[in-house]
Amino acid sequence: MSLALSRLAAMGDTTRAMLWMIASGLLFIVLNGTLRLLAQQLDPFVTGFLRYSFGVVVMLPFIWHAGWAAYRPANVSGQIWRGAIHTSGLLLWFIAVPHVPLADMTALGFTTPLFIMLGAVVFLRERMVAARWIAAVIGFCGVLVVVSPNLSGGAGLYGFVMLASSPLFAASFLITKALTRRDSPHVIVVWQSLGVALFSLPFALPNWEWPSPGQWAAFAFCGVIGTAGHICLTRAFKLADMSVTQPIKFLELVWASLFGFAVWGDVPGTATWIGGLIIFASTSWIARREARRAKPA
Template sequence: MNPDNRRGILMMTAAMAFFIANDALVKLVSATLPTAQLIFVRGLLCTLLLAAVVARSGVARQWRSALTATVPVRALFDSMATFTYLTALFHLPLGNATAINLAAPLFLTLFAVLLLGERVSAGRWALIGLGFAGVLLVVQPRADGFNGYALLCVGATLLHAGRDFMTRKVPASVPSLLITLSTAGMVTLLSGVWTLLDQWKPMPPLALAQLTGAAVCLAAAYHLLTLSMRAGDMSVVGPFRYSGLLVALLLGYVLWGDVPNALAWVGIALLVAAGLGMLHSERARARAALDAAMD
């Protein structure tokens, strides 16, 4: 496999684990704090953490490289996705919201084909479809499960795909940490404006601790996601978002006692099969390219 794709896959998998941990923590906090307040507090903590990392790493000296239109546009996509997704998440089961959001690779692959001219074989399309079928089997959506908040979550999924597409448009000279910091700062700024229209509530120590943990997870996830989308092919790395569903299942069991039924386990098997199939497809393509070069 292409080393860049391998790194992209590993970083995407780690990013999804951190994202799901963040989702679980903020969902717990949403029972006691308003949406705007918790997004602002988490965003402020995340921004301060990232700013400290940027200062320590020395990349702050390259701040002028981030003065390109693609950086704030990407941050705006991410901010809108954050607001819409978290609003939906607070009114949907974690598994449902996670599964809907994992449809992003379908949109992402479409963007890659239409806008970047990437070639995706019928077999790889089938594997992506297989993974999505696995998601549906795990979630087992019913008519009462897909309401207005589910549609809002679909909109967030499209925005997430747009953010990932814009990541590839950011010049390689812009350090990933600066991209991540700009995103966290945009979320904090916009949510801060939102709090002016909402009522603040006293923050219990447990909620502050949970939001601090969420901020750490989010900072790591932001950075790893940016690195993954810049490292590998979008149509190869994107489907590994499905790994986040496994983390969601584990946290759902630990926090809420949710246990998958037989159909859900079949869905998990399909997700694993789709991931392994994608890896095999990439290896076969790389071998074919190498054989062609040697002829």
């Protein structure tokens, strides 16, 4: 373990950011699959509230050990805005997720990196590096190759509802990047869970239903992996430009295919393999390119 950590520390910031992004993608695939099942069994707003409430519960031992002062943010208003915007995106996402086919949901979700890259240029004044945009566009094309055989168009209005959540999530992640300048990833994740739980509570109460013991366990599991995923994501944002990390997100489609095969025995089709190779090529190319750029001359 110590050897792995020392090797990680010896890597450049860009390489470490990409590894954190890959880790977050793996965790979020498991998280989203579990939440989709829960949202089909319980009210979606109740599902969203409990997911982030357990995110707070998971962090309580760390807050107790370090003291609340260690988790007091430097920018309280920014944390509140981030919580409100992220909650807005989640409400739309949870409304749509029980009704949108998995392939359509995956395709719509991958519009978020493009909104993030555009926002990073406009609001965070990141340089518009052509190679990053080329990698993002190629990766998105790979996603379309994978999902195009399964796009039924049957999601109707819910597909547009889920699409509307993408720019809101992008705005939330852009605020996260700005917050990393003054707050640690752990502080940001704690306040995200607090903010989303509080803002989503009024929507959950009118349709409240008590989960079963198995569902409680699933929410606890979501709290652990969701918190870990957001910590990995925030660490990636802290180490590198957001436009560097976004092409890596397209690898999540590969993880989703492998996860589906391992859990449900879904055999990836030809389109999945071709699209996966395109995604892998684009992410590998930008990763190697950025690693070379980060090396001192």
